[in-house]
Amino acid sequence: MNNAFMQEAIRLAVENVRSGKGGPFAAIIVKQDRIIAAGANSVTSTNDPTAHAEVTAIREACRALNTFQLTGCEIYTSCEPCPMCLGAIYWARPDRVYFAATASDAAGAGFDDSFIYEELKRPHAGRRIPFEGMMREAGLEPFRAWVQKDDRIRY
Amino acid sequence: MNNAFMQEAIRLAVENVRSGKGGPFAAIIVKQDRIIAAGANSVTSTNDPTAHAEVTAIREACRALNTFQLTGCEIYTSCEPCPMCLGAIYWARPDRVYFAATASDAAGAGFDDSFIYEELKRPHAGRRIPFEGMMREAGLEPFRAWVQKDDRIRY
Numbered sequence: 001m002n003n004a005f006m007q008e009a010i011r012l013a014v015e016n017v018r019s020g021k022g023g024p025f026a027a028i029i030v031k032q033d034r035i036i037a038a039g040a041n042s043v044t045s046t047n048d049p050t051a052h053a054e055v056t057a058i059r060e061a062c063r064a065l066n067t068f069q070l071t072g073c074e075i076y077t078s079c080e081p082c083p084m085c086l087g088a089i090y091w092a093r094p095d096r097v098y099f100a101a102t103a104s105d106a107a108g109a110g111f112d113d114s115f116i117y118e119e120l121k122r123p124h125a126g127r128r129i130p131f132e133g134m135m136r137e138a139g140l141e142p143f144r145a146w147v148q149k150d151d152r153i154r155y
Numbered sequence: 156m157n158n159a160f161m162q163e164a165i166r167l168a169v170e171n172v173r174s175g176k177g178g179p180f181a182a183i184i185v186k187q188d189r190i191i192a193a194g195a196n197s198v199t200s201t202n203d204p205t206a207h208a209e210v211t212a213i214r215e216a217c218r219a220l221n222t223f224q225l226t227g228c229e230i231y232t233s234c235e236p237c238p239m240c241l242g243a244i245y246w247a248r249p250d251r252v253y254f255a256a257t258a259s260d261a262a263g264a265g266f267d268d269s270f271i272y273e274e275l276k277r278p279h280a281g282r283r284i285p286f287e288g289m290m291r292e293a294g295l296e297p298f299r300a301w302v303q304k305d306d307r308i309r310y
Binding site (some may be wrong): 013044049119134 | 180208240242255
């Protein structure tokens with residue numbers, strides 16, 4: 001844990017708001033005590049709803065390291081990750097995540113993402129965005145193609 | 156619900172495996188009965204752990220429509236979304252999601268993402284990727300900058 005790295009993430013988040021680039025969130029990724037990537041929320045300025053701080057930083061770190069796995073890296077994020085970013089972090093597999101503001105602090109500032117977790121408890125059809133299953137049998141074809149492949153890379 | 160759109164998503168998922176571009180997943184996005192974007196898993200071929208089918212399709216649809224919100228759109232995905240993609244879908248706000256294979260089918264083929272939801276039930280420090288809070292007070296600064304801004308765009 002290194003306060004200077006978190007201070008930098010927080011500074012970027014403040015700067016991101018002031019510059020008008022996006023929401024009050026930023027993250028940096030550190031490997032062997034060096035910052036290898038930084039990201040700030042740029043949803044509105046880049047028209048990309050997936051451009052949250054952590055996702056942006058993870059994509060940049062992976063580009064920098066030429067890999068899709070962040071083993072040996074740590075993420076410092078100005079705020080506890082939303083469900084999308086939490087998922088992205090698990091797929092990227094860094095060693096550890098440090099966060100400053102909590103999800104509840106974010107909710108207090110109007111950024112309440114807990115509804116996404118709540119949706120999971122509802123039946124598919126009753127969700128805010130309805131989910132509907134169809135053609136399940138045909139949907140197994142890609143998996144059949146996958147298991148027949150010898151050189152598949154697992155992630 | 157239109158079977159031809161789902162069939163196209165499934166076809167792209169099979170093709171994605173055969174071409175070696177990535178895992179057995181694809182999604183398409185439809186607006187007013189027209190396909191406006193397609194995405195397939197390209198995690199390993201693009202070194203981007205966030206390049207799942209739905210995220211890729213959402214990013215492409217938003218680029219095509221020049222917006223960060225997919226109101227009026229429907230997503231057809233070959234498989235029920237993982238936690239990251241579920242979050243991305245909620246932030247993108249399409250009208251509806253259709254899926255073919257279920258999360259349990261995916262788990263049966265070796266793609267089990269339920270551990271991510273399970274992690275949420277654990278205390279931060281005891282997670283597979285440990286989460287650790289620090290400098291919470293400083294972490295509120297970006298929110299203070301945010302609420303002082305008059306022209307903030309909410310998303």
